[in-house]
Amino acid sequence: MVSSNKTEKNQTGEKIKKSFYFDRWWLLLFAVIVIIILLITFKPDPFRRILLFVSDGISVTIYTTLVSFVLVLFFGLIAGLGRISKNKLLNGAATVYVELVRGIPLLVQLMFWYFAFPSVIQNLGSMLSISSISNYRANPILMAILGLTFCYAAYMSEVYRAGIQSISKGQMEAARSLGMNYFQAMRYIILPQAIRVILPPVGNEFITLLKDSSLVSVVAVADITRRGREFMAANFIPVQTWVMVALLYLVLTLFSARIVTWIERKTKLER
Amino acid sequence: MDAIIHIDKVHKYFGHVHALQGVSLDIYKGEVVVVIGPSGSGKSTLLRCINRLEEFDSGNIVVDGIPLDTAENINAVRTEVGMVFQQFNLFPHLSVLENVTLAQTVVRKRKTEEAKNIGMQLLEKVGIPEKAHAYPLQLSGGQQQRVAIARALAMNPKIMLFDEPTSALDPEMIQEVLDVMLKLAKEGMTMVVVSHEIGFARAAANRAILMDEGQIIEEAPPNVLFSNPTNERTKLFLSKVLS
Numbered sequence: 001m002v003s004s005n006k007t008e009k010n011q012t013g014e015k016i017k018k019s020f021y022f023d024r025w026w027l028l029l030f031a032v033i034v035i036i037i038l039l040i041t042f043k044p045d046p047f048r049r050i051l052l053f054v055s056d057g058i059s060v061t062i063y064t065t066l067v068s069f070v071l072v073l074f075f076g077l078i079a080g081l082g083r084i085s086k087n088k089l090l091n092g093a094a095t096v097y098v099e100l101v102r103g104i105p106l107l108v109q110l111m112f113w114y115f116a117f118p119s120v121i122q123n124l125g126s127m128l129s130i131s132s133i134s135n136y137r138a139n140p141i142l143m144a145i146l147g148l149t150f151c152y153a154a155y156m157s158e159v160y161r162a163g164i165q166s167i168s169k170g171q172m173e174a175a176r177s178l179g180m181n182y183f184q185a186m187r188y189i190i191l192p193q194a195i196r197v198i199l200p201p202v203g204n205e206f207i208t209l210l211k212d213s214s215l216v217s218v219v220a221v222a223d224i225t226r227r228g229r230e231f232m233a234a235n236f237i238p239v240q241t242w243v244m245v246a247l248l249y250l251v252l253t254l255f256s257a258r259i260v261t262w263i264e265r266k267t268k269l270e271r
Numbered sequence: 272m273d274a275i276i277h278i279d280k281v282h283k284y285f286g287h288v289h290a291l292q293g294v295s296l297d298i299y300k301g302e303v304v305v306v307i308g309p310s311g312s313g314k315s316t317l318l319r320c321i322n323r324l325e326e327f328d329s330g331n332i333v334v335d336g337i338p339l340d341t342a343e344n345i346n347a348v349r350t351e352v353g354m355v356f357q358q359f360n361l362f363p364h365l366s367v368l369e370n371v372t373l374a375q376t377v378v379r380k381r382k383t384e385e386a387k388n389i390g391m392q393l394l395e396k397v398g399i400p401e402k403a404h405a406y407p408l409q410l411s412g413g414q415q416q417r418v419a420i421a422r423a424l425a426m427n428p429k430i431m432l433f434d435e436p437t438s439a440l441d442p443e444m445i446q447e448v449l450d451v452m453l454k455l456a457k458e459g460m461t462m463v464v465v466s467h468e469i470g471f472a473r474a475a476a477n478r479a480i481l482m483d484e485g486q487i488i489e490e491a492p493p494n495v496l497f498s499n500p501t502n503e504r505t506k507l508f509l510s511k512v513l514s
Contacts, residue, residue, distance in 0.1 A: 173324050174360035174419075178374035178426060179350035188373060192364050 025261070029254040036247050046237050050228075050244040057227035058248060064141060064223060065210045068148040072209070073202075075149060076156025081186075083161045094157065101154035106147075107215050113147040114138055114219035144216035152209050159205060163198035164190055196267050203260030207253050214249070224248055273336075275300045275430060275461055276321060281330035283316055283485075290316045291327065292485035300429075303462045305472040305493065308482035309508055314465045317482070318432050321463065322352045335429055350378060353423030357435040359415040361407035361422070367394070368403040371422045379426060386425075393421040397451050413444030417451055424455075431455065433464040467512055469497055481505045 039047040082094025101109070118138035125133025167190050175185035217226035228245040232238050274297035283291035290313045298304055306314045319325040320332060323345045332339045334348045362370050371390035375381045381389070394400045397417040399410075407415055416436055423431060433452065437445045449471050456462055456475040466472070472479050472493045479493040481502070489502045497513075500506050 168358075168360075170356060170358050170360035171362065174354075174356065174362070175374075177322055177324060177349055177352070177354040178422070179346055179378040180374060181346060184377050188377060189362055193362075196364070 025254075026258055029251065029258060032247055032250045032254060036244075036251070039244070039247075046235065046240050047244060049235075050231055050241055051248075053231045054224055054227040054245065054248065057222055057224040058252075060141070060221060061210070061213055061223040061225075062252070064144055064148070064216060064221065065206075065213045068145050068152065068213070069206055069209055071145070071149040072152040072156050072205070075153035077160050079153055079157030080160030080164065083157055084164060098154045098157055101151055106151050106212055107218070109151050110144065110147040110215055110219050113150070114140065114143045117143070140216075140220040144213075144219055144221045147219075148209065148213065148216070152205065152212075156202070156205055159198050159201045160194070162201075163194035166197050167193050199260065199264050199267065203257070203263075206260070207256050210252055210256060211249065274298055275335055276463070277331070277333040278317070278321070279331040279333075281317070281320060281327045281332060283313075283320065283325065283327045290485050291320070293330070294482075294485070294487060296480070296487065298461065298463060300461055301459045302478065303456045303460075303464065303476045304478045304480060305468075305476040306463065306465045306480045306482060307467055307472070307508070307512070308488075312482040313485040314482045315434050318434050318463060318465050321430075321432060322349050322354055324354075350426055351429045353426060353428035353431045355416070355419050355423055355431065355433045355436045357438050359407075359412070359419045359439070361415055361419055363407050366404050366406055367399070367410070367418050370407065370418060371425050374422070375425050389425055390421070393424050394418070396424075396454075397421045398447070411444060412440045413447045416440065416444075416448045420448075420451055420455075430461045430463070433462065433466065435465050435467075437466065437468060469493075469513065473497065481508060483508070 036051070040051055079094050079097060082090045083098065085091045085094070118136055121136045122134050125131070125136060171189055171193065172185055175189040176182075180188070213223060214225040217223050217229065220226075222230075224245055228241050232241045235241070276296070276298040278294060278296040278298075280293045280295055281291050282289070282293055292313075294313070294317055296317075306317070308314045316325055320327050321334065323332075323339050335351055337344050337348050337351075339345055339348060361367075362373070365373060368387065368390050371393060372383070372386040375386035375389060376383060379386075391400060391403065394403055397420055399414055399417055402410060402414060402418075407418065410418065420431075420436075436452070437448050440448065445468070449468060452462070452464070452471065453475050462475075464471070464476070476493045478490055479496040480490040481488045481496065481500075481504070483504050489496060489500060489505045491500075496505065497509060500509060
Protein backbone atom coordinates (compact mmCIF):
# COMPACT_ATOMS: atom_id res chain seq x y z
CA MET A 1 0.00 0.00 0.00
CA VAL A 2 1.72 3.17 -1.15
CA SER A 3 0.32 6.65 -0.97
CA SER A 4 -1.72 7.57 -4.00
CA ASN A 5 -2.66 11.19 -4.41
CA LYS A 6 -4.87 11.62 -7.45
CA THR A 7 -5.78 15.15 -8.35
CA GLU A 8 -7.75 16.06 -11.42
CA LYS A 9 -7.87 19.54 -12.81
CA ASN A 10 -10.17 20.54 -15.61
CA GLN A 11 -9.48 23.25 -18.14
CA THR A 12 -11.70 25.97 -16.72
CA GLY A 13 -9.83 25.70 -13.43
CA GLU A 14 -12.87 24.53 -11.49
CA LYS A 15 -12.39 23.08 -8.06
CA ILE A 16 -9.90 20.25 -8.12
CA LYS A 17 -11.42 16.99 -7.00
CA LYS A 18 -9.43 15.12 -4.43
CA SER A 19 -9.94 11.42 -3.99
CA PHE A 20 -9.81 9.91 -0.53
CA TYR A 21 -6.20 10.14 0.45
CA PHE A 22 -4.87 6.81 1.63
CA ASP A 23 -1.43 7.34 3.09
CA ARG A 24 0.87 4.87 4.74
CA TRP A 25 0.02 6.06 8.24
CA TRP A 26 -3.30 4.23 8.01
CA LEU A 27 -1.13 1.09 8.20
CA LEU A 28 -0.10 1.96 11.74
CA LEU A 29 -3.75 2.18 12.78
CA PHE A 30 -4.53 -1.15 11.14
CA ALA A 31 -1.52 -2.72 12.80
CA VAL A 32 -2.79 -1.68 16.23
CA ILE A 33 -6.26 -3.04 15.44
CA VAL A 34 -4.77 -6.31 14.22
CA ILE A 35 -2.74 -6.63 17.44
CA ILE A 36 -5.91 -6.16 19.50
CA ILE A 37 -7.74 -8.79 17.41
CA LEU A 38 -4.84 -11.22 17.73
CA LEU A 39 -4.67 -10.71 21.49
CA ILE A 40 -8.35 -11.31 22.11
CA THR A 41 -8.41 -14.27 19.72
CA PHE A 42 -5.35 -16.16 20.94
CA LYS A 43 -5.22 -14.96 24.54
CA PRO A 44 -8.92 -14.44 25.36
CA ASP A 45 -8.00 -14.79 29.01
CA PRO A 46 -7.27 -12.09 30.14
CA PHE A 47 -7.42 -9.82 27.00
CA ARG A 48 -10.99 -10.57 25.95
CA ARG A 49 -12.13 -10.11 29.54
CA ILE A 50 -10.30 -6.81 29.82
CA LEU A 51 -11.78 -5.53 26.57
CA LEU A 52 -15.33 -6.50 27.56
CA PHE A 53 -14.91 -4.90 30.97
CA VAL A 54 -13.39 -1.68 29.64
CA SER A 55 -15.58 -1.37 26.55
CA ASP A 56 -18.34 0.71 28.15
CA GLY A 57 -15.65 3.24 29.02
CA ILE A 58 -14.85 3.73 25.32
CA SER A 59 -18.17 5.43 24.62
CA VAL A 60 -17.76 7.57 27.76
CA THR A 61 -14.31 8.72 26.60
CA ILE A 62 -15.58 9.46 23.07
CA TYR A 63 -18.69 11.22 24.34
CA THR A 64 -16.81 13.37 26.87
CA THR A 65 -14.17 14.30 24.29
CA LEU A 66 -16.58 15.10 21.46
CA VAL A 67 -18.99 17.19 23.54
CA SER A 68 -16.13 19.08 25.17
CA PHE A 69 -14.48 19.68 21.81
CA VAL A 70 -17.60 21.14 20.19
CA LEU A 71 -17.95 23.51 23.16
CA VAL A 72 -14.23 24.29 23.00
CA LEU A 73 -14.52 25.25 19.32
CA PHE A 74 -17.33 27.68 20.17
CA PHE A 75 -16.05 29.25 23.38
CA GLY A 76 -12.46 29.24 22.13
CA LEU A 77 -13.57 31.39 19.17
CA ILE A 78 -15.29 33.86 21.48
CA ALA A 79 -12.22 34.09 23.74
CA GLY A 80 -9.98 34.34 20.67
CA LEU A 81 -12.01 37.23 19.25
CA GLY A 82 -11.77 38.83 22.69
CA ARG A 83 -7.99 38.51 22.57
CA ILE A 84 -7.78 40.44 19.28
CA SER A 85 -10.51 42.92 20.21
CA LYS A 86 -9.58 46.60 20.41
CA ASN A 87 -12.17 46.98 23.18
CA LYS A 88 -10.07 47.19 26.35
CA LEU A 89 -12.67 45.48 28.57
CA LEU A 90 -13.19 42.49 26.26
CA ASN A 91 -9.50 42.20 25.58
CA GLY A 92 -8.61 42.43 29.27
CA ALA A 93 -11.21 39.84 30.31
CA ALA A 94 -10.09 37.39 27.62
CA THR A 95 -6.42 37.87 28.45
CA VAL A 96 -6.92 37.34 32.20
CA TYR A 97 -8.97 34.21 31.49
CA VAL A 98 -6.35 32.72 29.17
CA GLU A 99 -3.40 33.58 31.41
CA LEU A 100 -5.03 32.17 34.55
CA VAL A 101 -6.29 28.96 32.96
CA ARG A 102 -2.98 28.27 31.24
CA GLY A 103 -1.17 28.58 34.55
CA ILE A 104 -3.17 25.95 36.46
CA PRO A 105 -2.75 22.22 35.80
CA LEU A 106 -5.78 20.64 34.15
CA LEU A 107 -5.94 17.98 36.88
CA VAL A 108 -6.23 20.68 39.55
CA GLN A 109 -8.94 22.42 37.53
CA LEU A 110 -10.93 19.19 37.21
CA MET A 111 -10.64 18.64 40.98
CA PHE A 112 -11.93 22.16 41.53
CA TRP A 113 -14.97 21.75 39.27
CA TYR A 114 -15.94 18.36 40.71
CA PHE A 115 -15.14 18.76 44.42
CA ALA A 116 -14.92 22.47 45.20
CA PHE A 117 -17.41 24.09 42.85
CA PRO A 118 -20.47 22.06 44.01
CA SER A 119 -19.63 22.81 47.63
CA VAL A 120 -19.43 26.53 46.81
CA ILE A 121 -22.87 26.25 45.21
CA GLN A 122 -24.25 24.38 48.23
CA ASN A 123 -22.94 26.99 50.65
CA LEU A 124 -24.43 29.70 48.50
CA GLY A 125 -27.77 27.82 48.52
CA SER A 126 -27.86 27.50 52.31
CA MET A 127 -26.87 31.14 52.70
CA LEU A 128 -29.81 32.15 50.55
CA SER A 129 -31.83 29.27 52.07
CA ILE A 130 -32.86 27.85 48.71
CA SER A 131 -33.07 24.09 49.28
CA SER A 132 -32.83 23.07 45.62
CA ILE A 133 -29.41 24.73 45.47
CA SER A 134 -28.13 23.66 48.90
CA ASN A 135 -28.91 20.04 47.98
CA TYR A 136 -26.98 20.39 44.72
CA ARG A 137 -25.13 17.24 43.68
CA ALA A 138 -22.48 17.37 40.97
CA ASN A 139 -23.00 15.21 37.90
CA PRO A 140 -19.53 13.76 37.21
CA ILE A 141 -19.70 13.79 33.42
CA LEU A 142 -21.18 17.28 33.36
CA MET A 143 -18.44 18.61 35.64
CA ALA A 144 -15.78 16.80 33.64
CA ILE A 145 -17.04 18.37 30.40
CA LEU A 146 -17.20 21.76 32.11
CA GLY A 147 -13.62 21.40 33.36
CA LEU A 148 -12.20 20.21 30.04
CA THR A 149 -14.04 22.91 28.11
CA PHE A 150 -13.03 25.71 30.47
CA CYS A 151 -9.38 24.75 30.16
CA TYR A 152 -9.18 23.86 26.48
CA ALA A 153 -11.19 26.89 25.31
CA ALA A 154 -8.31 28.98 26.64
CA TYR A 155 -5.75 26.96 24.66
CA MET A 156 -7.98 27.05 21.58
CA SER A 157 -8.44 30.81 21.81
CA GLU A 158 -4.71 31.19 21.21
CA VAL A 159 -4.94 28.95 18.15
CA TYR A 160 -7.80 31.05 16.77
CA ARG A 161 -5.94 34.26 17.54
CA ALA A 162 -2.83 33.13 15.71
CA GLY A 163 -4.91 31.94 12.76
CA ILE A 164 -6.87 35.16 12.42
CA GLN A 165 -3.75 37.29 12.76
CA SER A 166 -2.04 35.27 10.03
CA ILE A 167 -4.57 36.50 7.45
CA SER A 168 -3.26 39.65 5.77
CA LYS A 169 -4.74 42.96 6.92
CA GLY A 170 -5.71 43.69 3.33
CA GLN A 171 -8.40 41.00 3.45
CA MET A 172 -10.23 42.77 6.27
CA GLU A 173 -9.76 46.12 4.53
CA ALA A 174 -11.12 44.81 1.23
CA ALA A 175 -14.15 43.33 2.99
CA ARG A 176 -14.82 46.50 4.98
CA SER A 177 -14.34 48.70 1.90
CA LEU A 178 -17.15 46.72 0.24
CA GLY A 179 -19.43 47.78 3.08
CA MET A 180 -19.36 44.58 5.13
CA ASN A 181 -19.44 45.07 8.88
CA TYR A 182 -16.90 43.46 11.22
CA PHE A 183 -18.92 40.29 11.77
CA GLN A 184 -19.76 39.80 8.10
CA ALA A 185 -16.08 40.24 7.23
CA MET A 186 -15.13 37.70 9.91
CA ARG A 187 -17.79 35.20 8.85
CA TYR A 188 -17.32 35.33 5.09
CA ILE A 189 -13.70 36.39 4.61
CA ILE A 190 -11.39 36.01 7.60
CA LEU A 191 -12.59 32.86 9.39
CA PRO A 192 -12.94 30.65 6.27
CA GLN A 193 -9.29 31.41 5.51
CA ALA A 194 -8.11 31.25 9.12
CA ILE A 195 -9.73 27.84 9.61
CA ARG A 196 -7.57 26.38 6.85
CA VAL A 197 -4.50 27.77 8.57
CA ILE A 198 -5.40 26.47 12.02
CA LEU A 199 -6.63 23.02 11.02
CA PRO A 200 -3.37 21.26 11.96
CA PRO A 201 -3.12 22.85 15.43
CA VAL A 202 -6.86 22.36 16.00
CA GLY A 203 -6.48 18.69 15.14
CA ASN A 204 -3.57 18.56 17.52
CA GLU A 205 -5.70 20.11 20.27
CA PHE A 206 -8.38 17.50 19.63
CA ILE A 207 -5.94 14.62 20.04
CA THR A 208 -4.43 16.18 23.16
CA LEU A 209 -7.93 16.68 24.56
CA LEU A 210 -8.75 13.05 23.82
CA LYS A 211 -5.70 11.92 25.78
CA ASP A 212 -6.22 14.44 28.60
CA SER A 213 -9.80 13.21 28.94
CA SER A 214 -8.22 10.27 30.82
CA LEU A 215 -7.75 12.72 33.72
CA VAL A 216 -11.51 12.76 34.27
CA SER A 217 -11.12 9.23 35.64
CA VAL A 218 -10.14 10.82 38.97
CA VAL A 219 -13.46 12.66 39.24
CA ALA A 220 -15.73 9.62 39.11
CA VAL A 221 -16.23 9.42 35.36
CA ALA A 222 -16.14 5.80 34.17
CA ASP A 223 -14.01 6.35 31.08
CA ILE A 224 -11.50 3.89 29.59
CA THR A 225 -8.83 4.74 32.14
CA ARG A 226 -11.11 4.42 35.15
CA ARG A 227 -12.53 1.12 33.92
CA GLY A 228 -8.95 -0.09 33.45
CA ARG A 229 -8.13 0.85 37.03
CA GLU A 230 -11.22 -0.93 38.30
CA PHE A 231 -10.33 -4.07 36.36
CA MET A 232 -6.79 -4.02 37.67
CA ALA A 233 -7.95 -3.56 41.25
CA ALA A 234 -10.18 -6.62 40.95
CA ASN A 235 -7.80 -8.89 39.02
CA PHE A 236 -4.22 -7.79 39.79
CA ILE A 237 -2.91 -8.14 36.23
CA PRO A 238 -1.47 -4.65 35.63
CA VAL A 239 0.67 -5.38 32.57
CA GLN A 240 -2.11 -6.85 30.42
CA THR A 241 -4.65 -4.29 31.63
CA TRP A 242 -2.61 -1.22 30.82
CA VAL A 243 -1.36 -2.64 27.52
CA MET A 244 -5.00 -3.08 26.50
CA VAL A 245 -5.94 0.42 27.68
CA ALA A 246 -2.97 1.93 25.83
CA LEU A 247 -3.91 0.05 22.63
CA LEU A 248 -7.48 1.35 22.82
CA TYR A 249 -6.28 4.96 23.18
CA LEU A 250 -3.93 4.41 20.25
CA VAL A 251 -6.80 3.30 18.03
CA LEU A 252 -8.69 6.48 18.89
CA THR A 253 -5.74 8.88 18.51
CA LEU A 254 -4.31 7.34 15.33
CA PHE A 255 -7.76 7.33 13.75
CA SER A 256 -8.30 11.00 14.72
CA ALA A 257 -4.92 11.97 13.27
CA ARG A 258 -5.84 10.35 9.94
CA ILE A 259 -9.16 12.19 9.85
CA VAL A 260 -7.43 15.51 10.53
CA THR A 261 -4.99 14.92 7.67
CA TRP A 262 -7.85 14.00 5.38
CA ILE A 263 -9.79 17.18 6.21
CA GLU A 264 -6.64 19.25 5.63
CA ARG A 265 -6.29 17.83 2.14
CA LYS A 266 -9.97 18.35 1.38
CA THR A 267 -9.85 22.03 2.26
CA LYS A 268 -6.55 23.07 0.71
CA LEU A 269 -6.70 26.38 -1.15
CA GLU A 270 -6.70 26.27 -4.94
CA ARG A 271 -3.71 27.81 -6.57
CA MET B 272 -22.20 72.64 -7.52
CA ASP B 273 -21.50 70.83 -4.25
CA ALA B 274 -18.49 68.60 -4.03
CA ILE B 275 -19.17 64.86 -3.88
CA ILE B 276 -16.07 64.49 -1.70
CA HIS B 277 -15.42 67.35 0.67
CA ILE B 278 -12.18 67.14 2.65
CA ASP B 279 -11.67 69.89 5.19
CA LYS B 280 -8.43 70.49 7.13
CA VAL B 281 -7.73 66.82 7.84
CA HIS B 282 -4.84 66.00 10.16
CA LYS B 283 -3.49 62.52 10.74
CA TYR B 284 -0.66 61.32 12.94
CA PHE B 285 1.11 57.96 12.93
CA GLY B 286 2.70 58.20 16.36
CA HIS B 287 4.99 61.21 16.02
CA VAL B 288 4.74 61.34 12.23
CA HIS B 289 2.41 64.08 11.02
CA ALA B 290 1.17 62.21 7.94
CA LEU B 291 -1.57 64.62 6.86
CA GLN B 292 -1.04 68.26 7.74
CA GLY B 293 -4.40 69.95 7.30
CA VAL B 294 -5.35 68.73 3.85
CA SER B 295 -8.39 70.34 2.23
CA LEU B 296 -9.71 69.19 -1.12
CA ASP B 297 -13.02 69.21 -2.99
CA ILE B 298 -13.74 66.65 -5.67
CA TYR B 299 -16.75 67.01 -7.94
CA LYS B 300 -19.05 64.49 -9.51
CA GLY B 301 -17.58 62.93 -12.65
CA GLU B 302 -14.11 64.26 -11.95
CA VAL B 303 -11.01 62.13 -12.32
CA VAL B 304 -8.30 63.26 -9.92
CA VAL B 305 -4.82 61.79 -9.99
CA VAL B 306 -2.67 62.18 -6.88
CA ILE B 307 1.10 61.88 -7.23
CA GLY B 308 3.95 62.42 -4.81
CA PRO B 309 7.00 60.76 -3.29
CA SER B 310 6.51 57.77 -1.01
CA GLY B 311 5.56 58.80 2.49
CA SER B 312 3.94 61.98 1.20
CA GLY B 313 0.54 60.96 2.61
CA LYS B 314 -1.24 60.36 -0.68
CA SER B 315 -2.35 56.81 0.15
CA THR B 316 -3.27 57.88 3.66
CA LEU B 317 -5.47 60.65 2.26
CA LEU B 318 -7.18 58.17 -0.06
CA ARG B 319 -7.75 55.70 2.77
CA CYS B 320 -9.27 58.45 4.90
CA ILE B 321 -12.00 58.98 2.30
CA ASN B 322 -13.62 55.63 3.13
CA ARG B 323 -12.28 55.71 6.66
CA LEU B 324 -10.00 52.68 6.39
CA GLU B 325 -7.70 55.11 8.15
CA GLU B 326 -9.00 57.17 11.05
CA PHE B 327 -7.97 60.80 11.07
CA ASP B 328 -7.28 62.90 14.14
CA SER B 329 -9.04 66.13 13.24
CA GLY B 330 -10.89 67.77 10.37
CA ASN B 331 -13.93 66.67 8.39
CA ILE B 332 -14.67 64.51 5.40
CA VAL B 333 -18.14 64.48 3.85
CA VAL B 334 -18.85 62.00 1.06
CA ASP B 335 -21.99 62.46 -1.02
CA GLY B 336 -23.54 64.48 1.80
CA ILE B 337 -22.72 61.90 4.49
CA PRO B 338 -20.23 62.97 7.18
CA LEU B 339 -17.77 60.26 8.27
CA ASP B 340 -18.63 60.20 11.95
CA THR B 341 -20.81 57.33 13.19
CA ALA B 342 -20.16 53.65 12.41
CA GLU B 343 -23.47 53.61 10.54
CA ASN B 344 -22.46 56.52 8.32
CA ILE B 345 -19.05 55.01 7.68
CA ASN B 346 -20.66 51.81 6.41
CA ALA B 347 -23.10 53.84 4.31
CA VAL B 348 -20.18 55.70 2.72
CA ARG B 349 -18.28 52.47 2.12
CA THR B 350 -21.14 50.99 0.12
CA GLU B 351 -21.03 54.09 -2.15
CA VAL B 352 -17.23 54.17 -2.49
CA GLY B 353 -15.39 51.38 -4.29
CA MET B 354 -11.75 50.79 -3.52
CA VAL B 355 -9.00 49.10 -5.51
CA PHE B 356 -5.80 48.18 -3.67
CA GLN B 357 -2.19 47.92 -4.73
CA GLN B 358 -2.08 44.26 -3.63
CA PHE B 359 -5.51 43.45 -5.20
CA ASN B 360 -6.70 41.81 -1.94
CA LEU B 361 -8.98 39.38 -3.72
CA PHE B 362 -10.50 36.73 -1.48
CA PRO B 363 -8.37 33.65 -2.27
CA HIS B 364 -10.86 31.11 -0.90
CA LEU B 365 -13.63 32.26 -3.26
CA SER B 366 -13.88 31.86 -7.03
CA VAL B 367 -13.60 34.94 -9.22
CA LEU B 368 -17.37 35.10 -9.64
CA GLU B 369 -17.94 34.64 -5.90
CA ASN B 370 -15.49 37.47 -5.23
CA VAL B 371 -17.69 39.70 -7.36
CA THR B 372 -21.05 38.50 -5.97
CA LEU B 373 -20.41 38.10 -2.21
CA ALA B 374 -20.81 41.73 -1.12
CA GLN B 375 -23.79 42.15 -3.47
CA THR B 376 -25.70 39.41 -1.65
CA VAL B 377 -24.43 40.12 1.88
CA VAL B 378 -24.46 43.93 1.86
CA ARG B 379 -26.78 44.93 -1.00
CA LYS B 380 -29.12 41.97 -0.25
CA ARG B 381 -29.47 41.04 -3.89
CA LYS B 382 -30.73 37.61 -4.91
CA THR B 383 -28.01 35.16 -5.92
CA GLU B 384 -29.24 35.02 -9.54
CA GLU B 385 -29.30 38.78 -9.90
CA ALA B 386 -25.86 39.11 -8.30
CA LYS B 387 -24.45 36.48 -10.67
CA ASN B 388 -25.87 38.27 -13.70
CA ILE B 389 -24.40 41.58 -12.60
CA GLY B 390 -21.13 39.83 -11.77
CA MET B 391 -20.87 38.22 -15.21
CA GLN B 392 -21.65 41.54 -16.94
CA LEU B 393 -18.85 43.20 -14.98
CA LEU B 394 -16.41 40.39 -15.73
CA GLU B 395 -17.26 40.92 -19.43
CA LYS B 396 -16.59 44.60 -18.95
CA VAL B 397 -13.13 44.04 -17.50
CA GLY B 398 -12.48 41.39 -20.13
CA ILE B 399 -12.19 38.09 -18.22
CA PRO B 400 -15.60 36.34 -18.22
CA GLU B 401 -13.85 33.05 -19.06
CA LYS B 402 -12.13 33.08 -15.65
CA ALA B 403 -15.36 33.31 -13.66
CA HIS B 404 -14.87 29.90 -12.04
CA ALA B 405 -11.13 30.10 -11.56
CA TYR B 406 -9.59 31.01 -8.21
CA PRO B 407 -7.69 34.30 -7.70
CA LEU B 408 -4.30 32.69 -7.15
CA GLN B 409 -4.60 30.97 -10.54
CA LEU B 410 -4.72 34.37 -12.30
CA SER B 411 -1.99 36.78 -13.34
CA GLY B 412 -1.59 40.05 -11.44
CA GLY B 413 -3.26 42.07 -14.18
CA GLN B 414 -6.21 39.71 -14.26
CA GLN B 415 -6.52 39.81 -10.47
CA GLN B 416 -6.55 43.59 -10.48
CA ARG B 417 -9.25 43.65 -13.15
CA VAL B 418 -11.34 41.26 -11.01
CA ALA B 419 -10.77 43.60 -8.06
CA ILE B 420 -12.14 46.48 -10.13
CA ALA B 421 -15.18 44.39 -11.10
CA ARG B 422 -15.69 43.45 -7.44
CA ALA B 423 -15.78 47.11 -6.44
CA LEU B 424 -18.05 48.07 -9.35
CA ALA B 425 -20.54 45.36 -8.39
CA MET B 426 -21.68 47.54 -5.50
CA ASN B 427 -22.65 50.30 -7.95
CA PRO B 428 -20.37 52.84 -6.30
CA LYS B 429 -20.64 56.54 -7.03
CA ILE B 430 -16.94 57.00 -6.43
CA MET B 431 -13.95 54.76 -7.12
CA LEU B 432 -10.69 55.04 -5.20
CA PHE B 433 -7.54 53.52 -6.69
CA ASP B 434 -4.55 53.08 -4.37
CA GLU B 435 -1.52 52.56 -6.65
CA PRO B 436 -3.44 50.02 -8.73
CA THR B 437 -0.56 49.19 -11.08
CA SER B 438 2.43 49.41 -8.73
CA ALA B 439 2.48 45.69 -7.94
CA LEU B 440 2.12 44.63 -11.59
CA ASP B 441 4.66 43.42 -14.09
CA PRO B 442 5.16 46.08 -16.82
CA GLU B 443 3.35 44.10 -19.53
CA MET B 444 0.20 43.90 -17.41
CA ILE B 445 -0.11 47.56 -16.52
CA GLN B 446 -1.86 48.61 -19.72
CA GLU B 447 -4.72 46.10 -19.42
CA VAL B 448 -5.60 47.57 -16.03
CA LEU B 449 -5.20 51.18 -17.20
CA ASP B 450 -7.48 50.43 -20.17
CA VAL B 451 -10.26 49.36 -17.81
CA MET B 452 -9.72 52.50 -15.73
CA LEU B 453 -9.81 54.69 -18.85
CA LYS B 454 -13.09 53.08 -19.87
CA LEU B 455 -14.53 53.90 -16.44
CA ALA B 456 -13.33 57.49 -16.63
CA LYS B 457 -14.97 57.92 -20.05
CA GLU B 458 -18.25 56.65 -18.60
CA GLY B 459 -18.19 59.52 -16.13
CA MET B 460 -17.20 57.69 -12.95
CA THR B 461 -15.84 59.92 -10.20
CA MET B 462 -12.34 58.62 -9.58
CA VAL B 463 -9.51 59.42 -7.20
CA VAL B 464 -6.35 57.69 -8.34
CA VAL B 465 -3.07 57.52 -6.47
CA SER B 466 -0.65 56.57 -9.22
CA HIS B 467 2.48 57.59 -11.02
CA GLU B 468 1.10 56.60 -14.42
CA ILE B 469 1.62 59.97 -16.07
CA GLY B 470 0.21 58.68 -19.36
CA PHE B 471 -3.05 57.71 -17.70
CA ALA B 472 -3.22 61.05 -15.91
CA ARG B 473 -2.77 62.96 -19.16
CA ALA B 474 -5.38 60.85 -20.94
CA ALA B 475 -8.06 60.67 -18.28
CA ALA B 476 -7.59 63.12 -15.45
CA ASN B 477 -9.27 66.49 -15.02
CA ARG B 478 -6.89 67.43 -12.26
CA ALA B 479 -3.52 66.28 -11.04
CA ILE B 480 -2.39 66.88 -7.50
CA LEU B 481 1.12 66.73 -6.09
CA MET B 482 1.45 65.90 -2.42
CA ASP B 483 4.58 66.09 -0.31
CA GLU B 484 5.09 65.82 3.44
CA GLY B 485 1.38 65.55 4.17
CA GLN B 486 0.38 68.62 2.20
CA ILE B 487 -1.02 69.42 -1.23
CA ILE B 488 1.81 71.27 -2.94
CA GLU B 489 0.29 71.98 -6.31
CA GLU B 490 -2.86 71.16 -8.24
CA ALA B 491 -3.57 71.84 -11.89
CA PRO B 492 -4.89 70.15 -15.04
CA PRO B 493 -2.46 67.31 -15.81
CA ASN B 494 -0.99 68.91 -18.94
CA VAL B 495 -0.18 72.05 -17.00
CA LEU B 496 1.16 70.26 -13.94
CA PHE B 497 3.36 67.87 -15.89
CA SER B 498 4.60 70.35 -18.52
CA ASN B 499 4.83 73.65 -16.66
CA PRO B 500 4.97 73.01 -12.93
CA THR B 501 5.39 76.19 -10.92
CA ASN B 502 6.50 74.74 -7.61
CA GLU B 503 10.12 73.75 -7.09
CA ARG B 504 9.22 70.52 -5.28
CA THR B 505 6.90 69.52 -8.13
CA LYS B 506 9.70 70.10 -10.63
CA LEU B 507 12.11 68.04 -8.56
CA PHE B 508 9.66 65.16 -8.17
CA LEU B 509 8.63 65.14 -11.82
CA SER B 510 12.24 65.15 -12.97
CA LYS B 511 12.72 61.92 -11.00
CA VAL B 512 9.52 60.26 -12.18
CA LEU B 513 9.77 61.20 -15.84
CA SER B 514 13.46 60.35 -16.29
